Amino acid sequence: MDHPSPVDPGEPRVALVTCADLADLDPDDRLVLPPLAARGITVEPAVWDDPGVDWSSYDLVVLRSPWDYALRRDEFVVWAATVPGLVNPAEVVRWNTDKRYLAELSAAGVPTVPTSWVEPGEGWQPPAETGEYVLKPAVSAGSQDTGRYDLADPEHRNLAAAHVRRLSDAGRVTMVQPYLGAVDTEGETALLFLAGPDGLAFSHAIRKGPMLTGPDLGPDGLYKAEEITSRTARPEQLAVAEKTLAAIPGGTRQLLYARVDLIPGPDGEPVLVELELTEPSLFIGHADGAPDRLADAITTHLARHS
Incomplete structure (x- = not known):
C-alpha cells in the first residue's frame, strides 16, 4: 500500500479499518472516499492488526472490512477496546461479534429465526x-x-x-x-441505517440472493460472492428493523451504521436473521446518494468526537 501523502494538520483524519487481504479497501467502501475528500476530510485505509498503525493519530476510526477476525475474535475485541474514537464502539463490537445476541433480541420481542x-x-x-x-x-x-x-x-x-x-x-x-425456503425466491432483505443529527436514519435497502446451496465442505476463502440488487423496503420490514434497533444495548446514538438482515418467516412476515453492527457491507453503490449519506454520517461522528 502506498504511504499516505502529507496532509494539512487542520484537516480531520479518518481511518477506515480493513484487513490485510483488502488493504486498499473493499470496492464498495472506496465509493465514500470522494465525498469525504469534498468535505475536507483526510481518509486512510488501515489494517486492524498492523502493529505499525498509530490509532491515536486519527480523529475517527471507522470499522469497515476487518473480515479476517472471526478465528481471532478475542484478539479483535481486545484490540477494539484500545482504539480511541472507534465506531461502532468497542462495547458494541464485543456484543455484536457473537451471534448469541440473537437470543437477547428474541427475548426482547424481536421476531428472529428460531435458533x-x-x-x-x-x-x-x-x-x-x-x-x-x-x-x-x-x-x-x-x-x-x-x-x-x-x-x-x-x-x-x-x-x-x-x-x-x-x-x-x-x-x-x-x-x-x-432453513426458511422463502429465501430461495424472495432472498434476504438488508436494511441500511446511517447516523444523522438525531440518531440512525434509514438510508436504503438491498436484496441478497440465496447463497447456501448445500453442505459446508471446508474453507472457501475470506468471503463468498453475493448476488446484490437494490430493493424498496416494505413498511412491515421497516417496523421489524426499528424494533430491532430499539433493543440494542446502549441505544443507537452511539452507532455510525447498522444493517438489519431480514427474511420471510413461515407465515411470510419478516424475521431477523442477523443484525450487523461491526463490519457490514453497506452496499452504498446500490443506492443513489448513499456514498454522500455515509460521508455525512462520518462527519456527524467526527463532530461528536471532537
Missing part, C-alpha cells in the same frame, strides 16, 4: 424430523463455515454432524436454524 446453540464439547445429532437446516458458527463473518443440510438425505445428516464436530473441535459454538 438453538451447540456448545463446544456438547454432543449433537441432527433432529429426527426431516427438513432443511442451516449450521454456522456463532462467531463468523460473511458466510464462512456455513452450510445448508437436507435432513431427509442420510449423507447430509452425516455431513451436518461432521460440521458440528469440526466447529466443536475448534472450540466454536454452533448455531442450528431451520
Whole structure:
C-alpha cells in the first residue's frame, strides 16, 4: 500500500479499518472516499492488526472490512477496546461479534429465526424430523463455515454432524436454524441505517440472493460472492428493523451504521436473521446518494468526537 501523502494538520483524519487481504479497501467502501475528500476530510485505509498503525493519530476510526477476525475474535475485541474514537464502539463490537445476541433480541420481542446453540464439547445429532437446516458458527463473518443440510438425505445428516464436530473441535459454538425456503425466491432483505443529527436514519435497502446451496465442505476463502440488487423496503420490514434497533444495548446514538438482515418467516412476515453492527457491507453503490449519506454520517461522528 502506498504511504499516505502529507496532509494539512487542520484537516480531520479518518481511518477506515480493513484487513490485510483488502488493504486498499473493499470496492464498495472506496465509493465514500470522494465525498469525504469534498468535505475536507483526510481518509486512510488501515489494517486492524498492523502493529505499525498509530490509532491515536486519527480523529475517527471507522470499522469497515476487518473480515479476517472471526478465528481471532478475542484478539479483535481486545484490540477494539484500545482504539480511541472507534465506531461502532468497542462495547458494541464485543456484543455484536457473537451471534448469541440473537437470543437477547428474541427475548426482547424481536421476531428472529428460531435458533438453538451447540456448545463446544456438547454432543449433537441432527433432529429426527426431516427438513432443511442451516449450521454456522456463532462467531463468523460473511458466510464462512456455513452450510445448508437436507435432513431427509442420510449423507447430509452425516455431513451436518461432521460440521458440528469440526466447529466443536475448534472450540466454536454452533448455531442450528431451520432453513426458511422463502429465501430461495424472495432472498434476504438488508436494511441500511446511517447516523444523522438525531440518531440512525434509514438510508436504503438491498436484496441478497440465496447463497447456501448445500453442505459446508471446508474453507472457501475470506468471503463468498453475493448476488446484490437494490430493493424498496416494505413498511412491515421497516417496523421489524426499528424494533430491532430499539433493543440494542446502549441505544443507537452511539452507532455510525447498522444493517438489519431480514427474511420471510413461515407465515411470510419478516424475521431477523442477523443484525450487523461491526463490519457490514453497506452496499452504498446500490443506492443513489448513499456514498454522500455515509460521508455525512462520518462527519456527524467526527463532530461528536471532537
